Amino acid sequence: MRCLRITPSFEGWQQEARQALGRGWTPDEVVWEESGEPGLPIFSPPDAGSEALPTFRVPRAFLALAGNVACHRNPQRWAHLYRALWRLTRGEPHLLNIAVDRDVHQLLTMDKSVRRDLHKMRAFVRFRTVERDGETWYVAWFEPEHHIVEKNAPFFVNRFAAMRWSILTPDRCAHWDQETLTFTEGVPRSAAPTEDSLETLWLTYYRNIFNPARIKVAAMTGEMPKKYWKNLPEAAAIPAMLNEAPQRVAEMLQKSATKVSPPPIPPTEP
Amino acid sequence: MNLETKLSILAEAAKYDASCASSGTTKRDSRSGGIGSTTGAGICHSYTPDGRCVSLLKILLTNFCVYDCLYCINRSSSDVRRARFTPDEVVNLTLDFYRRNYIEGLFLSSGIIRNPDYTMEQVAKVARTLRQDHGFRGYIHLKTIPEASAELIAEAGRWADRISINVELPTQADLQKLAPEKNLSRIRLAMGSIRERIDQAKAERQESRKAPVFAPGGQSTQMIVGATTASDRTILDQASSLYQTHRLRRVYYSAFSPIPDASRSLPLVAPPLVREHRLYQADWLLRFYGFQVEELTTETDTNLDLERDPKLSWALRHPQIFPVDINRGPRELLLRIPGLGVRNVDRILQIRRWQKVRLADLTRLRVPLKKALPFIETADHFPKVVGESRPDRQLELFNPENPRV
Numbered sequence: 001m002r003c004l005r006i007t008p009s010f011e012g013w014q015q016e017a018r019q020a021l022g023r024g025w026t027p028d029e030v031v032w033e034e035s036g037e038p039g040l041p042i043f044s045p046p047d048a049g050s051e052a053l054p055t056f057r058v059p060r061a062f063l064a065l066a067g068n069v070a071c072h073r074n075p076q077r078w079a080h081l082y083r084a085l086w087r088l089t090r091g092e093p094h095l096l097n098i099a100v101d102r103d104v105h106q107l108l109t110m111d112k113s114v115r116r117d118l119h120k121m122r123a124f125v126r127f128r129t130v131e132r133d134g135e136t137w138y139v140a141w142f143e144p145e146h147h148i149v150e151k152n153a154p155f156f157v158n159r160f161a162a163m164r165w166s167i168l169t170p171d172r173c174a175h176w177d178q179e180t181l182t183f184t185e186g187v188p189r190s191a192a193p194t195e196d197s198l199e200t201l202w203l204t205y206y207r208n209i210f211n212p213a214r215i216k217v218a219a220m221t222g223e224m225p226k227k228y229w230k231n232l233p234e235a236a237a238i239p240a241m242l243n244e245a246p247q248r249v250a251e252m253l254q255k256s257a258t259k260v261s262p263p264p265i266p267p268t269e270p
Numbered sequence: 271m272n273l274e275t276k277l278s279i280l281a282e283a284a285k286y287d288a289s290c291a292s293s294g295t296t297k298r299d300s301r302s303g304g305i306g307s308t309t310g311a312g313i314c315h316s317y318t319p320d321g322r323c324v325s326l327l328k329i330l331l332t333n334f335c336v337y338d339c340l341y342c343i344n345r346s347s348s349d350v351r352r353a354r355f356t357p358d359e360v361v362n363l364t365l366d367f368y369r370r371n372y373i374e375g376l377f378l379s380s381g382i383i384r385n386p387d388y389t390m391e392q393v394a395k396v397a398r399t400l401r402q403d404h405g406f407r408g409y410i411h412l413k414t415i416p417e418a419s420a421e422l423i424a425e426a427g428r429w430a431d432r433i434s435i436n437v438e439l440p441t442q443a444d445l446q447k448l449a450p451e452k453n454l455s456r457i458r459l460a461m462g463s464i465r466e467r468i469d470q471a472k473a474e475r476q477e478s479r480k481a482p483v484f485a486p487g488g489q490s491t492q493m494i495v496g497a498t499t500a501s502d503r504t505i506l507d508q509a510s511s512l513y514q515t516h517r518l519r520r521v522y523y524s525a526f527s528p529i530p531d532a533s534r535s536l537p538l539v540a541p542p543l544v545r546e547h548r549l550y551q552a553d554w555l556l557r558f559y560g561f562q563v564e565e566l567t568t569e570t571d572t573n574l575d576l577e578r579d580p581k582l583s584w585a586l587r588h589p590q591i592f593p594v595d596i597n598r599g600p601r602e603l604l605l606r607i608p609g610l611g612v613r614n615v616d617r618i619l620q621i622r623r624w625q626k627v628r629l630a631d632l633t634r635l636r637v638p639l640k641k642a643l644p645f646i647e648t649a650d651h652f653p654k655v656v657g658e659s660r661p662d663r664q665l666e667l668f669n670p671e672n673p674r675v
Binding site for chain 2: 094097098099100105119122123124125126127128129138140155157158159160161162163196198200201202204205206207208209210211212213214215216217218219220223224232234238241242245249252253
C-alpha cells in the first residue's frame with residue numbers, strides 16, 4: 001500500500017496522480033489521504049520535485065469531469081478519479097464514451113451531483129444588504145452540498161462585479177470588494193444577516209405570481225427541495241399559499257358564476 | 271397607491287403568461303462595467319407551489335387595457351383592480367431584485383393604454399433605461415404588440431434578449447369569438463417581420479461584432495388551451511407552422527385557468543392540467559424527436575390521449591415497428607422508443623460502438639424499463655413475439671401496465 005497525501009483540490013490530486021502514474025502504481029495499491037484545507041498550499045512531500053512530473057494525454061472531457069468530481073464531498077473521489085485515469089492512459093482512451101462502465105458511471109454520477117449543486121447555488125443564494133464603513137455590502141448565507149464555493153465564485157464576480165459582496169458558507173466564504181476575490185474559512189450561520197428591507201416586496205411578488213388554480217407541489221419540490229427552504233425567504237410563505245389556494249379559487253369561480261356576462265359560445269369546432 | 275400594492279396587482283395580472291425562460295441569449299458579464307450577466311443557460315431562482323419557475327420579474331407595466339379579450343383578466347370589461355407602474359419604478363424594482371439574486375432579469379408586458387404605439391413606447395423606455403442608463407446586462411423579455419409601429423418593435427428588439435407576441439388562440443375563428451381586437455394574420459405578419467430582423471441582425475453580427483443585436487434569444491409565443499373547443503391537432507398544427515415559418519424558439523401552452531371576474535363566455539371548469547402537459551410532450555416530439563405533426567393524433571381522434579404520453583400512444587398504434595434492436599437500430603428509430611430520451615439515445619449510440627448494450631446498462635442509464643421493455647431488444651432481452659393475427663392480444667402485451675410483460 002502506498003499512501004498519497006494531497007491537499008483536497010483538483011490540482012493537489014493532479015500532481016500526485018501524475019507522479020503515481022509515472023511510477024506505474026496501480027489503482028489498487030494506492031490510498032489517497034486528504035490533508036490541509038482545500039486551496040491552501042502545503043509542503044511538498046520530501047521526494048517531490050526530485051524528478052520531473054511526467055505528463056499524460058487524456059481526453060479534454062476528462063479534465064472538465066475531474067474538475068467537478070474534485071469538488072464532491074465523497075472522500076473516495078480521488079481513488080475513483082485515479083482508477084479512471086489509469087484506465088484512460090492504459091489502453092482505454094475511449095473509456096468516457098461508455099457511460100455505463102462502472103467506473104465511468106460512478107464519476108458521471110458525482111459530476112452530475114456537483115453540477116446540480118453549482119446550479120442551485122447560483123439560483124438560491126439570496127443577498128441581504130449590510131452597511132459596513134459607510135459602504136453597502138451584499139451578504140448571503142448558503143449551505144452547499146459539495147466543496148463548490150471556489151469554483152462558483154467567478155460566476156458571482158461576473159454578474160455582480162460592481163457590488164461588494166460576501167457569500168458565507170459552513171466550509172468556505174468568498175468575498176468580492178469590486179476588485180479582488182478572496183476566500184476565508186467557513187463560518188456559522190449566525191455570522192450572516194437575517195433580514196433585508198427588500199424581502200417584503202420579493203414575498204409580495206412571489207405570492208402574486210403564484211396561480212392558486214393549479215397546484216403542483218411535487219413539481220416545485222423536485223426543483224426546489226425542502227433542504228433549501230430554510231435559507232430562502234420566500235419559502236416561509238408556501239404553507240399559507242397552499243392553505244388559502246382552494247378558498248381563492250372558489251371565490252374566483254363564485255364571482256364569475258354570478259356575474260352577468262355575454263352569452264356562452266356555441267360549442268362548435270371551427 | 272404604494273409600490274407594494276402596485277406590485278401585487280401587476281404581478282397577479284402577469285401570471286397567465288407561462289414563459290419565464292431566461293435562456294438562449296448571448297453571453298455577457300459586467301467585468302467591464304454595468305451590472306449583470308447571462309451565460310446562455312437560464313436559471314430558475316425559485317419555484318412557486320404551482321410548479322412554475324421564477325426566473326424573471328414578470329410584471330405588467332399597467333393592467334389598464336382598451337382591449338376586451340374575454341379570456342384575459344385585464345380586459346376592459348373586467349372590474350379587476352387597476353394599477354400602473356412608472357417606467358422608473360419598474361427599472362428600480364428590477365435592479366433591486368437583481369442585486370439580491372432573486373431574478374435573472376425582467377419580463378415586461380402591458381395592457382394597451384391609449385394606443386399600441388404609446389404603450390410600446392413605454393415598454394421600450396423601461397428596457398432602454400435599464401440598458402443605457404444602468405448598464406444592465408441581465409435578461410430582458412419584452413412582450414410586443416403586433417399593431418405597434420415597425421420602429422418601436424425595432425427598438426424593443428434592440429434592448430431585449432427575447433421578444434414575444436402571443437397568438438393566444440389557434441385559429442382566427444377562436445380569436446374572433448374571444449379576442450375581437452386581435453387578428454391572426456396581423457400577428458403572423460408581425461412575427462414574420464421580427465424573424466427577418468433577427469436573421470438580418472445575426473448575419474450582420476457575423477460580419478462585424480459591433481453590429482447591433484436584435485433579440486438574440488429569439489421570439490416565442492403562447493396559446494391558451496381549453497378556452498375554446500379547438501382540438502389538440504389544431505393547436506399543434508398552428509404550433510408546428512409557427513416553428514417552421516417564423517422559427518420561434520418556443521411555443522408555450524397555457525391551460526386556461528379560471529380567472530377572477532371571468533367572462534361568462536368562458537368555461538367555468540379548467541381543462542385538466544395533464545392536457546397542457548401532453549401538449550408540451552408533443553411539442554418536444556416535434557422539435558427534438560423527428561415527429562411530424564400528423565403523426566401525433568389521428569383523423570378520428572384529434573386530441574392527445576390524456577392517459578398515455580404521445581410517444582407511447584404512437585408506438586401502440588404502430589406495433590409493426592417494434593421491437594427495435596437497441597444495438598442495431600438507427601438513431602431515428604431509437605428516438606421512437608417509449609421511455610428513451612434524446613440524451614440516452616445519444617449515450618447508447620456511443621456505448622454500442624464499444625460493447626453490446628444489455629438490460630443492466632439501461633437500468634444504469636435510468637431508462638424506465640417497465641415502459642420500454644415491450645418495445646426493445648437488447649443483447650439479453652427479446653420480447654415475446656406476438657402473432658400478427660391477434661392485434662387485440664398484441665395491444666394488451668404492449669400495455670406497460672400489464673404485469674405479464
